[in-house]
Amino acid sequence: MEASSLGLTFPAGDGDIVALSDVNLTIDKGEFVSFIGPSGCGKTTFLRAIADLEKPTSGTLTVNGQTPENARKDRAYGYVFQAAALYPWRTIEDNVALPLEIMGYGSADRAERVRRTLALVNLSGFEKKYPWQLSGGMQQRASIARALSFDADLLLMDEPFGALDEIVRDHLNSELLKLWARTEKTICFVTHSIPEAVYLSTKIVVMSPRPGRVTDVIVSTLPRERPLDIRETPEFLEIAARVRDGLRAGHSYEEVV
Amino acid sequence: MSRTLSMLQLYLALIAGGCGLLGLAASLPTIGAAPLMLIFFAVSALSLLRLVLPWSFWLDGVLAVLGAWALIASLPAEGLMPLHHWLALIASWAFAWLFVERLAAAIRAGKLPETGTGLVIPLIFGLALIVIWEVVTRGASVSPVLLPAPSAIATRFAASTGILWADFVQTFIKSVIPGYVIGCVAGLLVAIAVDRSPFLKAGIMPIGNFMSALPIIGIAPIMVMWFGFDWQSKAAVVVAMTFFPMLVNTVAGLNAASTIERDLMSTYAASYRQTLMKLRLPAAGPFIFNALKINSTLALIGAIVAEFFGTPVVGMGFRISTGVGRLAIDLVWAEIAVAAIAGSAFYGVIALIERGVTFWHPSVRGGRT
Numbered sequence: 001m002e003a004s005s006l007g008l009t010f011p012a013g014d015g016d017i018v019a020l021s022d023v024n025l026t027i028d029k030g031e032f033v034s035f036i037g038p039s040g041c042g043k044t045t046f047l048r049a050i051a052d053l054e055k056p057t058s059g060t061l062t063v064n065g066q067t068p069e070n071a072r073k074d075r076a077y078g079y080v081f082q083a084a085a086l087y088p089w090r091t092i093e094d095n096v097a098l099p100l101e102i103m104g105y106g107s108a109d110r111a112e113r114v115r116r117t118l119a120l121v122n123l124s125g126f127e128k129k130y131p132w133q134l135s136g137g138m139q140q141r142a143s144i145a146r147a148l149s150f151d152a153d154l155l156l157m158d159e160p161f162g163a164l165d166e167i168v169r170d171h172l173n174s175e176l177l178k179l180w181a182r183t184e185k186t187i188c189f190v191t192h193s194i195p196e197a198v199y200l201s202t203k204i205v206v207m208s209p210r211p212g213r214v215t216d217v218i219v220s221t222l223p224r225e226r227p228l229d230i231r232e233t234p235e236f237l238e239i240a241a242r243v244r245d246g247l248r249a250g251h252s253y254e255e256v257v
Numbered sequence: 258m259s260r261t262l263s264m265l266q267l268y269l270a271l272i273a274g275g276c277g278l279l280g281l282a283a284s285l286p287t288i289g290a291a292p293l294m295l296i297f298f299a300v301s302a303l304s305l306l307r308l309v310l311p312w313s314f315w316l317d318g319v320l321a322v323l324g325a326w327a328l329i330a331s332l333p334a335e336g337l338m339p340l341h342h343w344l345a346l347i348a349s350w351a352f353a354w355l356f357v358e359r360l361a362a363a364i365r366a367g368k369l370p371e372t373g374t375g376l377v378i379p380l381i382f383g384l385a386l387i388v389i390w391e392v393v394t395r396g397a398s399v400s401p402v403l404l405p406a407p408s409a410i411a412t413r414f415a416a417s418t419g420i421l422w423a424d425f426v427q428t429f430i431k432s433v434i435p436g437y438v439i440g441c442v443a444g445l446l447v448a449i450a451v452d453r454s455p456f457l458k459a460g461i462m463p464i465g466n467f468m469s470a471l472p473i474i475g476i477a478p479i480m481v482m483w484f485g486f487d488w489q490s491k492a493a494v495v496v497a498m499t500f501f502p503m504l505v506n507t508v509a510g511l512n513a514a515s516t517i518e519r520d521l522m523s524t525y526a527a528s529y530r531q532t533l534m535k536l537r538l539p540a541a542g543p544f545i546f547n548a549l550k551i552n553s554t555l556a557l558i559g560a561i562v563a564e565f566f567g568t569p570v571v572g573m574g575f576r577i578s579t580g581v582g583r584l585a586i587d588l589v590w591a592e593i594a595v596a597a598i599a600g601s602a603f604y605g606v607i608a609l610i611e612r613g614v615t616f617w618h619p620s621v622r623g624g625r626t
Contacts, residue, residue, distance in 0.1 A: 051524055052523075081517045
């Protein structure tokens, strides 16, 4: 995935809002990239631009060497939203099967993929439940299973664990890492938690607001195998400090007040 | 148990027992005239013992029924009811209220299961209403033109089932059902078209709005001129009445799906049709059923009123309008009973289907979103 001098402006009544300006970034296959920054820094907008849910107003953006629109039509990525957005009239297995139905998979193939992806997110045994019968963490796991079910190489995640409490979050973070190791997908992950970004990523993109831009790209030196207590090692804290420096350089802390 | 009575229950018990005592005293001069009534008064007076002895609420229920039975059995064929019998009406009503109060309290306290006993309360309420209606109309000799007694309506109902059935078929089966189906399906389809095309939205919504503002007594005679005297014109009125609620509700319902849910469909590169069938129509379900329920009552009203403006000599509206003219008020009430039963059953069926189809909606499953 490649972006060069990408810009995106939302027209508004009292002057246009510049959501992204001059973003240059390359993401290689198999990377786990986190986007971090305060609200309004354009990290979600950038993710939505990759997903063709927003149209860039300047610069170029290619996904798998194609335009985002063609990549979307090619079903090149799975998207996990802030909320689980499971359809309440469908059971968990039917929700996971939804993209497969739309993409025209046969029913035997569908059943097999649903079984496999639900096992991947540890939700076996909950196939027949309805979303409102599950906890928030389980719902979000089901929505990850839905994004994985059709085997897209790219997984876009927009603060998927933002609404969950920290204990569930830690648990899902370590599961996500295992999942990534097993599936070898490319993951773009939006967050505003520094420990989450450092713990998960191979590359951390630090962004700052007004206008939304990239202030720093940090390549993680942590090993791929990461137990939860890696977060107490000096190496981890050093990277976290660099992220914080990057945020400060983008005047992010001043804006937050 | 006597110490567990609430303030309201205590008052009701005092009213019931007091009326029993007074009635017993008032019956003494004509003792033997109405034995059943005498027994009721005596036991009611005895119920005052609840102040010192345990007194099960089932006994209150039995007393309410006994009082109603005694009242109806001793109603005079002609003229006014003896004055002290009104005390029995008050006592019986107080017993019924007390029974329901204590039954509800027992259900709340978990002493009785909710299912089954929960149905008893509305049933008693309805029966009490009918008993009071019967006793007041006959006991006070209310003119049957003003308000016939339920027994007179029931007698007329049983004697004219042939007419009532023919009217029901004409009005409900031939006018309401086809009109309802056509109106609702058309409303749904037009709503989908309106949702798709901004041009139609600008054009059709004001016309639909305008149509719904037309008074039914204005369009009914016009429909009779267009479609003739038979059921077709009534069905047309029903179509006109049911179309707009369905249109407006469905248009609102199609926008009920959240932005995230739609973005999700977009990330799958789903077609318009797939998004409609798999997301937007299911999400619109609660709105559509809302319209179906509103329309179920509107349709019956529309068909009955439309029959006032020309009809073959059959139909519920026809029977009501001619019944009033001939002072056959009991027949009018019998038709009203048929309309009420048919309307409630229609609504009930739609509501049942709704529970099955939109089981997932928080309003149906009784949970949070």
